[in-house]
Amino acid sequence: MIPRRRTAIDAWSFLQSAWRQSVDDIGVFEAAFAAQTGCAHAVAGCSGRTTLVATLQACGLQPGDEVIVPALTLLDLPELLQRHSWVPVFVDVDRDTYLMDPVAVRQAVTSRTRAILPTDLFGNTVNWIALLGRDARAAGATIIEDAAHAAGTKLNGEQAGCHCDVAFFSLETIKTLHAFGGGVVVTNDAPLARRIRAALPNDAPSPSRLPAKFLRNVVENVGFRTPAYAVALAALDTPALKSVILGAYEHVRQGSVATATAWTPWQARFARGQMAVLDERIAKQRRVAQRIMDGLAGVVTFQREPPGVVSNRYFLVGTIAGSPVELRRNLLRSGIDVGVGAEIVDFCPPATTAAKFPNAQHIYDHMIQLPLFASLTDDAADRIVAAIRRRLVT
Numbered sequence: 001m002i003p004r005r006r007t008a009i010d011a012w013s014f015l016q017s018a019w020r021q022s023v024d025d026i027g028v029f030e031a032a033f034a035a036q037t038g039c040a041h042a043v044a045g046c047s048g049r050t051t052l053v054a055t056l057q058a059c060g061l062q063p064g065d066e067v068i069v070p071a072l073t074l075l076d077l078p079e080l081l082q083r084h085s086w087v088p089v090f091v092d093v094d095r096d097t098y099l100m101d102p103v104a105v106r107q108a109v110t111s112r113t114r115a116i117l118p119t120d121l122f123g124n125t126v127n128w129i130a131l132l133g134r135d136a137r138a139a140g141a142t143i144i145e146d147a148a149h150a151a152g153t154k155l156n157g158e159q160a161g162c163h164c165d166v167a168f169f170s171l172e173t174i175k176t177l178h179a180f181g182g183g184v185v186v187t188n189d190a191p192l193a194r195r196i197r198a199a200l201p202n203d204a205p206s207p208s209r210l211p212a213k214f215l216r217n218v219v220e221n222v223g224f225r226t227p228a229y230a231v232a233l234a235a236l237d238t239p240a241l242k243s244v245i246l247g248a249y250e251h252v253r254q255g256s257v258a259t260a261t262a263w264t265p266w267q268a269r270f271a272r273g274q275m276a277v278l279d280e281r282i283a284k285q286r287r288v289a290q291r292i293m294d295g296l297a298g299v300v301t302f303q304r305e306p307p308g309v310v311s312n313r314y315f316l317v318g319t320i321a322g323s324p325v326e327l328r329r330n331l332l333r334s335g336i337d338v339g340v341g342a343e344i345v346d347f348c349p350p351a352t353t354a355a356k357f358p359n360a361q362h363i364y365d366h367m368i369q370l371p372l373f374a375s376l377t378d379d380a381a382d383r384i385v386a387a388i389r390r391r392l393v394t
Contacts, residue, residue, distance in 0.1 A: 001335045001336075001337060002335060002336045002337060002371045002376075002380050002383065002384065003337050003371060003373075004337045004338065004339055004369060004370075004371050004372075005174060005371070005372070005373055006373040006375060007173050007174060007178070007217045007220065008178070008274075008281065008373075008374060009214070009217055009218060010273070010274070013270060013273045013274075014180075014214055014270055016269075016273075017266050017267075017269040017270040017273065020269060021264075021265040021266045021268075021269050022265060022269075023265060024265075025265035025266075025268040025269045025272070026044055026263060026264075026265055026268040028268070028272065029042075029044060029268035029269070029271055029272050030042040030043065030044055030184070030268075032272060032275060033184055033186065033271075033275070034186060036159055036275065037159040037160075037161045037162050037167075037186045038158055038159060038162040039161070039162055039167075039186040039187060039188055040187070040188045040190065040193075041186065041187050041188065041189070041190060041193035042184055042185065042186045043184065043185045043186075043193055043196045043197045043200070044182060044183070044184045044185075044263045044268065045182065045183050045184070045185070045200045045201075045262075045263055046181065046182060046183070046200075046201065046205070046261050046262060046263050047170070047172070047181060047182060047183045048148045048168055048169065048170030048171070048172065048182075048183035049076060049080055049183070050183060050200065050201065051168045051183035051184065051185045051196070051200070052080070052144070052146070052168050052183075053080065053084065053199075054185070054196045054197075054199035054200045055144055055166055055168060055185055055196050055199075056081075056084070056086065056115060056144070057195075057199045058192055058195035058196045058198075058199050059114070059115060059142045059144070059166075059192070060114075061084075061086055061114050061115060062114075063084075063085035063086070064085065064086075064087060064112065065086055065087065065112060065113075065114040065115070066086070066087045066088075066089045066110060066112045066113045066114060066115075067081050067086050067087065067088055067089065067113075067114065067115045067116075067117055068089045068091055068100075068105055068108050068109070068113060068115070068116045068117065068141075069081070069088050069089065069090060069091070069100075069117045069119070069348070070090070070091060070092075070093050070099070070100040070118065070119050070121070070360070071090040071091065071092055071093060071347065071348055071349050071357040071360035071361075072093050072098060072119075072121065072345055072346075072347060072348070072357075072360040072363060072364060073119045073121065073146070073345065073346065073348060074345060074346055075342075075346040075348055077117070077119070077146070077348070078090075078348050087112070088348075089108050089110075089113070090348060090349045090353075090356075090357065091104035091105050091107075091108050091357075092104045092356070092357040092358065092359050092360055093121075093357075093359050093360050093363070094359065095359040095362060095363065096303075096304040097124055097126070097303065097304050097305070097306055098121045098122065098124060098303050098317075098363055099118065099119070099120075099121060099124055099125070099126060099306075100118040100119065101359070102131040102132055102135075105132055105135065106135050109135055109138075109139045109141070110139075111139075113139045113140075113141045114140070114141055114142070115141055115142050115143075115144050116128075116132055116135075116136055116141050116142070116143050116144070117144050117145075117146055118132070118143070118145060118146065118164075119146040119148075119149075120145065120146060120147045120148070120149055120150035120153065120160055121149060121303075121345065122149055122303060122311070122313075122314050122315040122317055122345075123149045123150050123152075123153045123160075123176070123311040123312040123313060123314035123315070124150075124153070124303060124305060124306070124309065124311050125145075125147070125150055125153050125155055125160040125163075125306075125309055125311070126155070126163075126306050126309070127155060127163040128143050128145055128163055128164045129143060129163050129164055129165075130163065136165075142165045142166065143164040143165045143166075144164065144165065144166050144167070144168070145160070145161055145163070145164040145166070145167035145168070146167075146168065147160050147161040147167045147168060147169050148168065148169060148170035148175070148183075149170075149175070149176075149312075149314040149315075150169070150311075150312065150314070151169050151171075151175060151176055151177035151278065151312065152176050152177060152278045152279065152281075152282045152312040153309065153310070153311045153312045154309070154310045155308055155309050155310075156308040161186050162186070165187065165189070165192075166185060166186070166187040166189065166192060166196075167185065167186050167187075168183055168184070168185045168186075169183060169184050169185075169186075170182075170183050171183060171184065171267070171271060173213065173217050175314070176278065176281065176282060176285075176312045176314055177271070177274050177275065177278050178271075178274060179267040179268070179270050179271035179274065180210055180213045180214055180217070180267060180270070181210075181213060181267065182263050182267050182271065200262075201261055201262060202261075202262045203261045203262060205261040205262065205264060210264070210266060210267065281374045282312045282313065284374040284375075285312070285313045285372060285373065285374050285376075286310075286311075286312075286313050288372065288374075288376045288377075288378070288381050289313045289316050289372055291378060291381045291382075291385075292316065292370060292372075292381050292384055292385055293316075293318075295381070295382070295385030295389070296318075296385055296388060296389070299320075299388060299389060299392050299393060300318040300319070300320055300368070300370075300388065300392075301318050301319050301320075302316070302317070302318035303317050303318060313372060315344065315369050315372065316369065316370045316371075316372040317344065317367055317368065317369045317370070318367070318368060318370075319362070319363060319366035319367050319368070320366055320368060320392065321366070321392075322366075323365070323366070324338075324340045324366060324367065324368040325340060327368065327388070327391055327392065328340050328368065330387075330391050331387055331388070331391070334387045336371065336383070336384055336387055337371060338368055338369055338370055338371070339368070339369035340367065340368055340369070341364065341367075343369070344367060344369045345364070345367070346364075347360055347361060347364040370384060370388075371384060
């Protein structure tokens, strides 16, 4: 079975980080990450969503304030806003790049808009300040870049996240840069950075949390190679079983994300080690992604990078002419795991308003996620291409 993804687990680095950690490691990581993004300040926390909440609070958002978000993102985002009594306002996305449509943003701004939150979906990005800065300033709103997917993505040679007022990144285990959990915010605004730091939780995590998370990801990577994984994927074709499996997965995923504790020096030291190999890892992913994209030219319409963008290829996604569900079923029979629908991303607006977001709806209905990770071999890539062409090329 060729899995959709595989977490990069450097066991030796993980153990070394535990042995050598010191109280200074978080500050050293923050300085290194700020330098990498070209920002003056970086503030690390226990998860991306926790750093986002701290950022919104530090920006002074009050209950009832509006936050503009793309219709195509993770459902976690609008749900998080609603839990804090902020109002998500959805806008459509560009059909080619999957990124927030700036024209739609301008039309959505009201007197209650306090933040604009574009998502760098699947590692793709643009210069958000250049596109939205004037509108944000006129509304008194802050541009907060959701760069959770975008560590290592470059725009004209500069790291994603530096083209906005403030940006946050996720360091969860499936991310291109990870630390078995965590998040980090970058900004050039020193007072804002101090307010964000003050808003973050500081309770010590359980000593067993990181080892347990490490072992869970080791088991997952091993499980990808067993018949049990193929059986579980086949069960997704049964509606009743699909809801149970996805529900259980979501429960485990949500439970593994820290939200009320401090980030640890252990994770900070490990993250610094991952930063040292990030560009190499991305280069490998981009090379194999390009091999697949070249092989499927004219068959799959892949997400387009805007001019000047070199994305980290966090996910390899594209759309096909028909429904991807039958293609997914056939590929599973060939031992290839691909994602569709809510397994990849969410169409977040209420169904009653879906017609207002035709591009997001089209992408969601026709999108397919192909396997991609740094250790994917050329033979596996060619097998993916051949299997898809057999089923889609007549």
